[in-house]
Amino acid sequence: MRSRSPATLLAISLLVAVFGIFVLYPLGATVAESLHAGGELSLDHYRFLFDMSNRVNLEAVGNSVYVSVVSVVFSGVIGLFLAFVFTQCRFPLRPLLARLAVLPVALPPLVGVIAFLFVFGETGIIPRGLQLLFGTAGPVLPAGGIAGVILVHVYSFHVYFYLFVSAALGTLEGSQLEAATGLGSGPWRTFVRVVLPELRPGLLAASALTFMSSMASFTAPLLFAGGKHFITLQIYASKLNGDMDLAAAQSVLLTAVSLAFYLFLTLGPARPSGYARKGPASAGLITPGKLPGRVMVVAAFTLLAVELLPVIAILALSLAREGSWTTQWVPSAYTLGNYTAFFADASLLVPVVNSLEMALLALAASLAFGVTAAFLVSRTRNRVFSTWANLALTLPYAVPGTVVAVAFILAFNRPVLPGLPALLVGTFWILPLAYFVREYPVVIRSVAASLEGMDGSLLEAASGLGAGPLRRFRSVALPALLPGILSGGVLVLIGSLGEFVSSILLYTYDSRPVSVEILAQLRLFNIGAAAAYSVVLMLIILLLLRLSGGLLASDRRMSYIL
Amino acid sequence: MSALSLKGLSKNFGPFAAVRPTDLEIASGEFFAILGPSGCGKTTLLRMIAGYEHPDSGKVFLGNTDITSLRPQERGIGMVFQNYALFPHMTVFENVAFGLRARKASAKLFPKLSPKLSNDAIRSQVLAALESVRLSEKSRSSVPALSGGEQQRVAVARALVIRPRLLLFDEPLSNLDIALRLQTREEIRTLQRSTGITTVYVTHDQGEAMSLADRIAVMRAGRVEQSGDPGMLYNSPASTFVAEFLGGATLIDCDLNGPQRLVSWGGISLAIPAGFPSPEPGPAVLAIKPEGLSLAEGEEGGVMQATVRSREYTGFTTTFTLLAGGRVLKALVVSTPETGSVVPGTSVSLRVDWRHCSLYAARR
Structure with missing residues (x-):
């Protein structure tokens, strides 16, 4: 040397x-x-964490893991679906819409969560609007508790799947699909034998990333959990109580889980990045003209609308006069005052x-x-x-x-x-x-x-x-x-x-x-x-x-x- | 005194011996080619000369100076990379000026080591270098906008402008198409002649090595099998490998009969001319270059019978693939109306020109 x-x-x-x-x-x-x-x-401190007589900490770990697993599944389904529609389907405004699809990843976590809260929460616009519409006693289908946390996670983390899958589909050559078709393979067989193997590393990486992020998630439980225990909230509570020893032990536990997934993420399957594509990218697994294709595009547009709703809502609410949104489904009075105050x-x-x-x-x-x-x-x-x-x-x-x-x-x-x-x-x-x-x-x-x-x-x-x-x-x-x-x-x-x-x-x-x-x-x-x-x-x-x-x-x- | 001497230079990558201890002496102003198939260690040898690989043993001398432990930037050696390694974010001019500017910067720190260079001097030297590769008009172009051949010439200008004591080429023509390769080959030779810079040129293309080099070293499996001027290598290959790789010879396992001076295989016997260098009697290998075989007029005019398997017509010459005594041979002949009538399946009689043959003892 x-x-x-x-x-x-x-x-x-x-x-x-x-x-x-x-x-x-x-x-x-x-x-x-x-x-x-x-x-x-x-x-x-570790004995205390796993103390069977005081199950708060165990329950918190259980909730965190449960929420993370479910978040991975739903984020995966939605992210995969959106990625397919947006890369494989031709329709107007596609580039713009595809860019909007990744918006949640650019939202600061707190902003994303409160925006979601404003739209889908207990006192949110949609549950109250439905309450008005149907004349029910309480808000209809408010997001809250464990389900609320999961919804927020899926809202934010499905973008990981979207990004990884679109990237992998981007490396898939159009000629590969043509070759498969030319060799007599139907669409389903082509998907399972040619497309899916290309996606596997990306799906695994996105799963690990989503799991990690869900375990570490703090803002969503803080605002949505409503009394349910989560490991991150337990750390926060320990710190506020001045019990730093316990906070340290809880932190070590959480980090260990997170680290295991990070190791998998880094040392595990290769990312879909190094492959140099020579031919044009594939586009056209889904034909929008046919009925299933049309249904898929409509479904994707609906999901995208749901994704954009919180952002639009927060823009509108920034114009609400303070005190004008208490029991109404939308604020009753608007002003530029919140901005002019600056x-x-x-x-x-x-x-x-x-x-x-x-x-x-x-x-x-x-x-x-x-x-x-x-x-x-x-x-x-x-x-x-x-x-x-x-x-x-x-x-x-x-x-x-x-x-x-x-x-x-x-x-x-x-x-x-x-x-x-x-x-x-x-x-x-x-x-x-x-x-x-x-x-x-x-x-x-x-x-x-x-x-x-x-x-x-x-x-x-x-x-x-x-x-x-x-x-x-x-x-x-x-x-x-x-x-x-x-x-x-x-x-x-x-x-x-x-x-x-x-x-x-x-x-x-x-x-x-x-x-x-x-x-x-x-x-x-x-x-x-x-x-x-x-x-x-x-x-x-x-x-x-x-x-x-x-x-x-x-x-x-x-x-x-x- | 040699311009470059390698003394016992070797390099291993883990258990793989990329270059076994190698000695080479390259004279001042010489154009020296290192020729070999891929994986033979030729590029590793070149990279040790440039300083990108550190040898496991041995020394590199530039003139009288031991440069083995110098870093690449201290060696003053110009190198043209296989992929050119042009800086993509710089213009052609900036690429070529890079080395001079680096020298100017180090001259500020160590005024005694490097000569002072004014911006004007840099400018005129860069333009002169671009002129020498006929790229004056392209000095403001961006690198990605150039064609492959132009990029190659920028790489040459960039290596030349620092007035290197030694110029290294690592397969510089392998990314060009065949016509451009022939043209660039000529230009490199002319440029080297006019500048007189000692040059080491690595290639796997024997035609390139033969046409460019004053001397060639043929490498195989980390070793120099033979070195010498192109004519010597072509006419007296020291091993079956050199005969095959450089001359394209067909190798035939045969028996060498001492007293009668005959080589024989598969029912064919050829008499060895008097004075032809041959090894001890016993199992031997006969190397015949394609140009050493020709078709005799009539069916009995030659020294051996063969059957034509296929014919490859390339205009001026025609190459026949033949079967003789159970061995496949190649014959390269000048095309004539007669050769055009010889179709696969025809029996022909072959003449052997022993100047294009060599004999080796069989490897045990």
């Missing part, structure tokens, strides 16, 4: 230091805390500015760390090492937001190193750091995807022409990786701007992010204000997506990054 250049060595040591302090140390502190009771090593009172914009500021800090840190890490890992020849290094570096991807928050509290409510004064908990810096840890893996994944597509001989050519490592990175690697960096960066911004799960446990009043403000307004029954904040957040995100040049339009890119 030849010696590395000083620049490389410096970069490696910085990476290791940042990773050690902000990822390994907090997680280690959490594990350590969970294994201590009364200052001694003990398994008491101009009248600048202090109302503080949460928005806070979120922007913290998201930009998280972005800068994530790009610096993520791009360097992905690049350095890709330079090693050792395949096994690079796989595991990538896995370790993207570890926070598998750590639920609630757990990140608990780990940060445990790690940074005391000085990191003896002699260093900084207590991070309770300062402005804790949230941008938490956002950084939560979001940087997406930069690594995105850049790694670009690196995989990059021709390695470019760097060799550059070094042969006399370029040192810094110049190679700056003038050859960076431009080639720009699309990956851009999409990773946009995803970091979107994730950080709407981040809620860690924020709710870590925020200080002065640096409260917009998501926390939305919840606060909601709790004050200021529906209009909550909706207006949500709309502002969505507009910023929409703008980012436009600037990034149709990131969501590329199913293949997204399916690789997620």
Whole structure:
């Protein structure tokens, strides 16, 4: 092995230091805390978790697992169906509609959940509208409890299946289907023998991702569960009760489950990304002219409408006069006041500015760390090492937001190193750091995807022409990786701007992010204000997506990054 | 003194010996080709010279300097990659200027090591390099907009402009179509002659190696089987592999009868001319190049009988596939009205030109 250049060595040591302090140390502190009771090593907290006499925790785990499994099944069915209709069927406005189909993935989790609540919840527009229509005593079919949580999950997570399946269908060559048909295979046989094998890896990956996300889901249970226990809510409750030991043990349990699925996701089946398609993509498994095709298209349009309804509702509700939506099915009075208030009172914009500021800090840190890490890992020849290094570096991807928050509290409510004064908990810096840890893996994944597509001989050519490592990175690697960096960066911004799960446990009043403000307004029954904040957040995100040049339009890119 | 010497250079990938200890001496200004089938280690050898692979043993000398432990950017060697490895986000001009700009940057840090280059100097050198590959008008084009042949020439200009002490080519023509390949081959040869830069050229195409190189090393399974000038390799291949790979010879297992100087197989016996180099009597291999066989007039005019199995007409020449003594042979002849009348199934009599034959002891 030849010696590395000083620049490389410096970069490696910085990476290791940042990773050690902000990822390994907090997680280690959490594990350590969970294994201590009364200052001694003990398994008491875990015994308590599995205590048969107090079944709250077991019930919470049971509910979380049950909801996750059901979410996977329904998300899968709907995502698969939509992907098929939108890639295999020709109808007007298809590109626009296909892009709208992935909208929920760009919605901040809190916004998605409250929008869903406004439309389908106990006091939502549809149940109350149906109540009026049929003259029943109570709201008709309100979403709530376990079923409500599942519905919200399916609403958000079916997009994973949609993205993975469309990407896989995109790699399917039209000529493959023609060949199958030419060899005498009927549509059903072609689907089972030719199409399905192509989809299998994508379906497995989407299932694992949906399961992971459902287990880690916090917002949906918080707003919909109505007294049912979920593991993430238990962690939140333990923290609010000041029982950090128990919160740590619950966090370790949740992370272990999540990690198992992450390992499967990364080391398991290959993603449908590396296959270079030569011919035109397949399109035409479904013929819209025939009756079954027509039914499918209509069904898909209905689903899409259901998907868009919450977004439309939140736009409308942001115009509702406060206090005008109590027992009515829709607000009775409308105003622009919720928006003009932002101009009248600048202090109302503080949460928005806070979120922007913290998201930009998280972005800068994530790009610096993520791009360097992905690049350095890709330079090693050792395949096994690079796989595991990538896995370790993207570890926070598998750590639920609630757990990140608990780990940060445990790690940074005391000085990191003896002699260093900084207590991070309770300062402005804790949230941008938490956002950084939560979001940087997406930069690594995105850049790694670009690196995989990059021709390695470019760097060799550059070094042969006399370029040192810094110049190679700056003038050859960076431009080639720009699309990956851009999409990773946009995803970091979107994730950080709407981040809620860690924020709710870590925020200080002065640096409260917009998501926390939305919840606060909601709790004050200021529906209009909550909706207006949500709309502002969505507009910023929409703008980012436009600037990034149709990131969501590329199913293949997204399916690789997620 | 050699411009490039390899001393006992070897490289293993895990248990696979890609290059076994190899010595080569390449003279200053020489055009040297490394020829071999895929997987023979020729590219690995080239990459060790460029510094992209670190040898397991042995040393690389550029002139008198041991460069074995230098990084690629410290070697000052130009390389043209098989896929050209042009930077897709840069224009043609920027691609060619890349090496000079890198030198300019390092000149700032280490003024003694690299010569100072002004922007004007870089500009004129880049334009001169583009001129030499006839791409002056394309200097502002983006790389993806160029044709394959043009991209190839940009890659050559980019390697030449840094005035390398050594120029390396890794199968540079394999992505071009046949007509362009012949034309580019000529251009590379002319360019190398006019610049006089010592060149190492890796290829699996024997025609390319023969037409370009002053000397060729034929590699097989990580070893150099034979090296020498093209005529020597063609006329006296040192092994059956060289005879087959370079000359396209047919190999025939036969018996070599010492006292009577006969080779025989399947009922056919051929007399070996006096003075023809031959191994010890016993089992042997006879290598006959297609141009060593020709059809005799009449059915008895030649030295052996054969049956025509197929005929491949390519215009000026015709290649016959023949069966003689149970072996399949090839005969390459100039097309005539007579050769056109020889149809599959015909019995013919063959003449043997021993200048296109060689004899080896059979491998045990």
